Every structure is written in C-alpha cells, then in structure tokens.
Amino acid sequence: MLDEILTSVETLKGSMTEALIRLCRIPAISPHNGGTGEDTKILELAKLIDDLGLKDITIRIEHVDDEKAPSGRRPSLFLEYPGKKAQRLCILSHIDVVPEGDRTLWTLDPFSPEVRGSRIYGRGVSDNGTCLVSSLFALKALQDAGVKPEYTVLLAFVADEEMGSHYGLEPLLERGDIFRPDDLVVVPDSGNDAGDFIEIAEKAMWKLSFTVTGKQVHASLPHRGINACRAANILAYEVDEALHRTFTQRNDAFDPPFSTFEPTRRFANVPATNIIPGRERFEFDCRVLPEVSLDDAFDVVESVRLDVERRTGAKIDLDIDRTDAAPVTSPDAEVCRLLIGSVKAVMGIEPHTGGVGGGTFAAIFRRKGIPAVVWSQECGGVAHQPDEYTEICYLVNNAKVFALMMAGK
Numbered sequence: 291m292l293d294e295i296l297t298s299v300e301t302l303k304g305s306m307t308e309a310l311i312r313l314c315r316i317p318a319i320s321p322h323n324g325g326t327g328e329d330t331k332i333l334e335l336a337k338l339i340d341d342l343g344l345k346d347i348t349i350r351i352e353h354v355d356d357e358k359a360p361s362g363r364r365p366s367l368f369l370e371y372p373g374k375k376a377q378r379l380c381i382l383s384h385i386d387v388v389p390e391g392d393r394t395l396w397t398l399d400p401f402s403p404e405v406r407g408s409r410i411y412g413r414g415v416s417d418n419g420t421c422l423v424s425s426l427f428a429l430k431a432l433q434d435a436g437v438k439p440e441y442t443v444l445l446a447f448v449a450d451e452e453m454g455s456h457y458g459l460e461p462l463l464e465r466g467d468i469f470r471p472d473d474l475v476v477v478p479d480s481g482n483d484a485g486d487f488i489e490i491a492e493k494a495m496w497k498l499s500f501t502v503t504g505k506q507v508h509a510s511l512p513h514r515g516i517n518a519c520r521a522a523n524i525l526a527y528e529v530d531e532a533l534h535r536t537f538t539q540r541n542d543a544f545d546p547p548f549s550t551f552e553p554t555r556r557f558a559n560v561p562a563t564n565i566i567p568g569r570e571r572f573e574f575d576c577r578v579l580p581e582v583s584l585d586d587a588f589d590v591v592e593s594v595r596l597d598v599e600r601r602t603g604a605k606i607d608l609d610i611d612r613t614d615a616a617p618v619t620s621p622d623a624e625v626c627r628l629l630i631g632s633v634k635a636v637m638g639i640e641p642h643t644g645g646v647g648g649g650t651f652a653a654i655f656r657r658k659g660i661p662a663v664v665w666s667q668e669c670g671g672v673a674h675q676p677d678e679y680t681e682i683c684y685l686v687n688n689a690k691v692f693a694l695m696m697a698g699k
C-alpha cells in the first residue's frame with residue numbers, strides 16, 4: 291500500500307506544478323501592506339479543489355472582519371475529509387504572500403511564475419505555496435490510490451500569516467469550533483533543503499524600543515545642551531553588553547543555542563552634522579531561550595537605563611513588546627512521532643527535533659495546549675527574497691510525507 295501511495299503522488303507531479311503556478315499568479319498581499327488580501331486567491335483555490343474532483347469532502351470558508359480589506363473581511367478555507375478515526379490530522383498553510391519588494395531585483399514578473407529547469411520561480415512559490423499545493427495533492431493521491439486515510443484530514447488554507455495572523459489563525463482559533471484539543475497539527479511553513487529538521491519549540495520574542503531625550507543645540511556649543519546621540523550610544527552599548535554578560539545560558543536544542551540580543555533599528559535624528567540631537571530612537575530585537583526569565587532580563591535593562599539617565603542627564607523611555615515562549619511540543623507527541631515515521635519512509639533520513647528563533651503559526655496552537663510541529667522540505671533562504679523559487683521535487687516529497695501521515699504510516 292505504501293508503494294501505491296508514493297506512486298500515486300509521483301503521477302501528480304505535473305498537476306502540482308500547474309496548480310502552484312495557477313495559484314501564485316494571484317497576489318494575496320495584506321491590505322495592511324499595500325495589497326488587496328486573499329479573496330481572489332481563495333476563489334481560485336476553491337475552483338482548483340473543484341477541478342480535482344475530490345470525493346466526500348466538506349469545504350467551509352471562514353471570514354474575519356478587516357475594514358482595510360476591499361470586501362471588509364479576510365477569508366480562510368477549510369477542507370475536511372473523513373478518515374477511519376474521528377481524530378484529525380490538520381495541515382495548515384497560509385495563502386497570503388509578502389510583496390515583491392524591489393521589482394528591479396527580479397529576473398521575472400513575480401506574479402507570472404515560471405518553470406526553469408527543476409525549479410518554479412515566483413512570489414509565494416516556496417512560502418507557502420509549495421506545501422499548500424502538496425497538502426492538497428496528498429489527499430488527491432490517497433483518493434486516487436483508493437486508500438482511506440487513518441485520520442480525518444483537515445486542510446487549512448489560512449489568511450494573514452505574514453502580518454501576524456490577526457485576521458487569520460489567531461481569531462479563528464478563538465472561535466473554538468474550528469480546531470479541537472486532540473487535533474494533530476502540522477505547520478509546513480519552515481524547513482531546510484535536507485528536510486531533516488522538525489521544529490518543536492520557539493524562543494520568546496522581546497522587542498525593546500528606546501527613546502532618548504536630551505536638549506538640541508548648535509554643535510559648536512555642546513555644553514549648553516544634552517547630546518541625545520552620545521547618551522543613546524552609551525545606552526545601546528551598555529544594554530547590549532549587560533544582556534550578553536548576564537544571560538549566558540545554552541540550549542543545544544535551539545539554533546543558535548543561546549539567546550540573541552541584537553541592536554537593529556536606529557531612527558533618523560537631525561538633518562545636519564552641526565546640530566547636537568535632542569532626541570534619538572533605537573530598537574533591539576531579542577530572541578530569548580524559554581529558560582531565561584524575561585522579568586530578570588527587564589531588571590537588567592532597567593538598571594542600565596537608570597544608570598545612563600543619571601550619568602548623562604538625558605531622559606530615557608523604554609517601550610517593550612513581549613511575546614513569551616510558547617510551551618514546547620514534546621518529541622514524543624503523536625504528531626511528532628507520526629511525522630518522523632513518514633519523513634523516514636519517504637526521504638530515508640532520520641529527522642531531528644529542535645527550536646528556532648520564532649515565530650510561526652505553531653506557537654499560537656502551542657499556547658492553546660495543542661501540540662504542533664513545523665516541518666517541510668524547503669529551499670533555504672529564498673522566502674521573501676527576489677526570484678523566490680522552489681524545487682519541483684520538493685512539491686512531490688512534501689506531498690508524499692503528508693500522504694503517508696494521513697494514512698497513518
């Protein structure tokens with residue numbers, strides 16, 4: 291039966307390629323990022339599903355209100371197909387994409403996807419188009435092979451992942467009638483070319499925004515002002531140094547295996563060299579291991595802040611955006627064991643489990659007590675880039691893994 295399923299997937303390679311190109315012709319960019327949302331792409335997906343002639347499926351489109359969207363709402367599509375067990379295997383992909391960015395860096399029209407050699411190029415073909423198509427055709431392959439899935443299959447094609455899931459998974463999960471606590475959840479939205487990494491944990495995300503207020507004066511008379519640029523330099527250096535000195539914990543399950551505290555963004559200050567700035571703003575992006583207390587980290591930053599205020603005379607305000615680490619999915623969870631078995635059978639490799647800097651859909655499930663795993667075979671470093679591409683054989687391999695999971699293999 292295993293061979294029949296795998297062969298059935300193989301025969302769909304051409305149809306998968308066509309389906310991916312068909313869907314990625316339609317930009318589904320957030321209305322909050324210059325686009326028109328997912329309405330057109332969801333309709334095309336519904337037509338594609340119709341064209342596949344899948345039997346006994348139930349389709350449901352759920353909407354979340356968004357006044358910025360042309361239709362006033364954002365659609366997500368759910369496809370369910372009964373298996374031997376009522377318990378469901380949920381494979382979630384997102385239908386939205388990021389904008390093309392600088393158009394001059396592309397060698398093709400980002401929304402006219404092209405096959406070149408073994409690859410398909412275009413915006414969204416990898417993130418998250420490959421697995422979206424693979425999950426759908428995995429079910430098609432099972433039906434073609436006449437195999438009834440072990441688990442009831444729920445395929446979710448969800449809006450608004452790229453801008454934070456506020457009009458997608460987050461409110462949908464709150465509704466309580468779409469997902470269930472015993473669902474086995476796979477989020478194929480991150481992975482590597484080897485397909486050997488299963489993400490089961492994400493770090494906490496901690497964003498620090500500093501505003502340093504001094505007193506602006508002519509640069510020739512610094513003694514009459516308070517130089518916010520100097521105070522900001524001291525502050526940025528000392529916060530950086532204190533966080534790294536204090537939080538040296540290692541956890542080899544994560545890549546990288548330590549917390550990261552990175553000064554990243556610096557806002558524009560004055561328009562000329564001969565002005566001593568009276569105001570500086572800058573930010574840190576921190577990804578913190580679950581074993582580090584964010585309250586302790588705050589205390590460290592706070593003591594530096596007060597010290598630099600006292601020494602420089604500048605006033606320093608701190609804004610924090612804090613997302614605590616979600617609970618870790620156990621490597622022994624049923625969904626994880628099922629995935630490991632299917633990856634082994636298809637790819638002939640032993641995948642390993644671990645954590646990353648975050649964040650995906652999976653954390654939202656984990657916070658609700660639903661164990662979720664993140665896995666896919668995916669082209670490294672192409673997501674959100676110009677000339678995004680995917681390997682056609684990854685479409686096939688991902689579909690094989692999903693088909694075996696559905697079959698409980």
Ligand SMILES: [Zn+2]
Nearest residue numbers: 384417418479
């Ligand atoms: Zn994605």
